[in-house]
Amino acid sequence: MTFKAIVCGKAAVLYTIPKDNLKTDYLSVVFTLPPIRGKTAEYALIPALLACGSEKYPTHGDFSRQLDTLYNAGIGCRTGKSGERYQIVFQLRCLETQCVPGGEDLFSETVAVFADMLLHPALENGVFRTTYVEREKKNLCDAIRSDINNKAGYALKRLDCEMFREETYGIPVRGTLEEASAITPAALYDTYRDMLAHAPVTCHYVGKLSAESVAEKLRPLFAELDALRCAPYYAPETEVVRQAQHPVRVIREEQPTRQSRLCIGYRTGAVLADGDYYKFALFNELLGGSASSKLFLDVREARGLCYDISSFPEGQKGILYISCGISADAYDEAKAAIDAQIAAIRDGDISDAEFSAAKKSLCAGYREIEDGASSLAAWYANRRQAGIDTSPAETAAQVMTCTKEDVAACAARLTEDTVFFMCGTQSGDADGEEDTEADEYGD
Template sequence: MDTIQEKRLDEQGLKLHFIQTKKFKTINIIVKLKSKLDKETITKRALLPYILKQGTKTYPDRSALQLKLDDLYGAVLTADGGKKGENHIISVRLEFANEKFIPDASNVMDEAVQLLSEVLFHPNTGATGFDDAVFKREVGTLKQKISAIQDDKMSYANMRLIDEMCKEEAYQLHVHGYEEDLNNLTNDDLFNYYQHMLEQDEMDIYVLGDFVEEKVKHLIMDTMQRTEQQGTKEADPAAKNSVIEQNEIIEKQKVQQAKLHIGFRTNTTYQDEAYFALQVFNGLFGGFPSSKLFINVREKNSLAYYASSRLESHKGLLFVFSGIAPDDFEKARDIIRLQVQAMKDGDFTEQELNETKDLIVNQLKETMDHPQGLIEILYQQVIGNRQMTPTELLEGIQNVTKDEVVHVASKIEEDTVYLLTSEGGEQGE
């Protein structure tokens, strides 16, 4: 893999990240706006990406904006929100053709930066803030998204697990916001918060492709103006919470397939040296079809329709997801616990260790082969407040030893068992 060089500049309250590569025929510019998770603001932040991509002052509706994107040789604009650790991130992305590959095109970069700046800083507004029709429509869109989680039982079970596991913690907050807060939200409130966000959020701008850095820097500085003081608040260190008491929650609904989701505290985050070993632990435990969860829970015992695990590396959480028959709850839960114990006991071979490291490295390389995937990997450093190049990440994974995996496993504690099961099912000890 080519060495990836990231050049960082702090200019006028903007953190610029330039990544030069000739691998792609497009340029990607991604703006990341970061703030703490907060119940008072999360619904507003969840709604803003929907509104911002609906139009600007110059291109006041979605069709006018789309015509401009088409005019930029089929540029693609996306905006969304998400949470990493106890941070709420809004991402606005623009991918467009590199003018070097287009005969007689010399202004694509200028127009693209201007357009992205306008999406962020000059949205379509009316007398009460944002365009009123857009505001009402997008409130409805977000309400649909929130209610759709109730119908997607896997997403619902994971949301409920985090509700129970992270009570009194910012990470518990729902990333799509809350319907009751949407019902009380006015256009004026949202617009005021949007202006506050532009002033206060930490703003990182990634530019990836084959471009002239000095030109792009000036374009961004000229169109996205902030003061030196804006957005300079340092990131909070990653939160680590220990298990106070183990929890078991059983909820009943009209479901055919029960969802058994279990949350663990890893006591290890992206900031720690043991982060690499934790990634390898997850690969062996439940990250791949060759992992212990898949083989033992699904294949050998035929207890689960699916069984896998996922890390939240900035918060220090490990989630196990499984879909089971309602009557198999205790058996499945106990076999999952046995797999955790097997990892703590070092019950895996050097061959399995090496194969898993190769799988993780290949997965990371595949992610880095996509511009937006590479930027997400680089942005982890901002969230985790730790500098780590992609090369260091890959080498860190390759160098993990069996003893390091066992040691990181020894720190993992079960926190909460959440079961969503059928109303007729008989569960309990």
């Protein structure tokens, strides 16, 4: 499906996705930044600083109060990456006019608050306020340190660190503690000004408003932004490594946890830009994308080795992850079972029932995307970056044409790159250890 792209400023494009059964207007505004090691902590800090206060709303409390007054309008901001493009993402959401008791145009008002937040941050001596910078640096450090609180997420982040240690993709989205601690208000402000000047901007709107109407409502924001913009505009590309370049790396790390986490990273040899990525998506669904997938049915249901197991792909860089939580002593059996399920698909050992179930499950997932504004915007943003713009429904139709040979070929292209095993030392399974924590917990 092709939506009209409206150029709304210098290196700024707006796509509107019409959806008339929503009660909200949704707008995402994405700034794309170059992947530079040492800079990503600053990228992470910029949205936090912008949310601290502006000329019109000097504190974060003032922002919150104003957004509450606009019927709980939301302006979310975060950093992320898509492939090797590092991004600062703003998400605006508010009640659409017909749902507001007084019929106010909340979208325009929310955009105005966002414009103030983005373009008129609270400053002192021409740079970000020191007190705000120091506070947000500490919060960023807290957030980086808190990775360990979520063991599954931590293990996957460690896998990324190990697997991409020589690649741009391995640059941590929020930087490191050292990088975050070293940030100064002046350097951060320079990076922020560079972002305003050189970062390409992509907007996706989902809701009832027409493309022209959205563009009109965004005009004041982009008119002001344009005055700050100048070429060259960043154009980061993602380096795709289609095959593992070395024998499988196995990293084992001990942690004082009850459960162990096994994470495996593969090079897929398939990326969204190839145009037939839907075949790989189907392979993933069959392997570990649902509760009727091969991994779920074998490793969990038949062998009882885990509670959670799944595979999930990254389509810009060409990666597949498998993640599961197991007992420390189940590593060999789980790894062998995972290998065997991939081999089974490669060898065409796919029943009609499981193939059909995988297709239907994947297509149902695509249909679900159509019901949500943010999921729809994210779908198109991800695809447009790869140069395609098929809708969820169109992609579902493509999936239905796939053959078993297609997915077997995807499995054959897969090369295992890195295994990260977070070995829990408190499980009571290894070395005959007593499980004292569990006894305490049950009290």
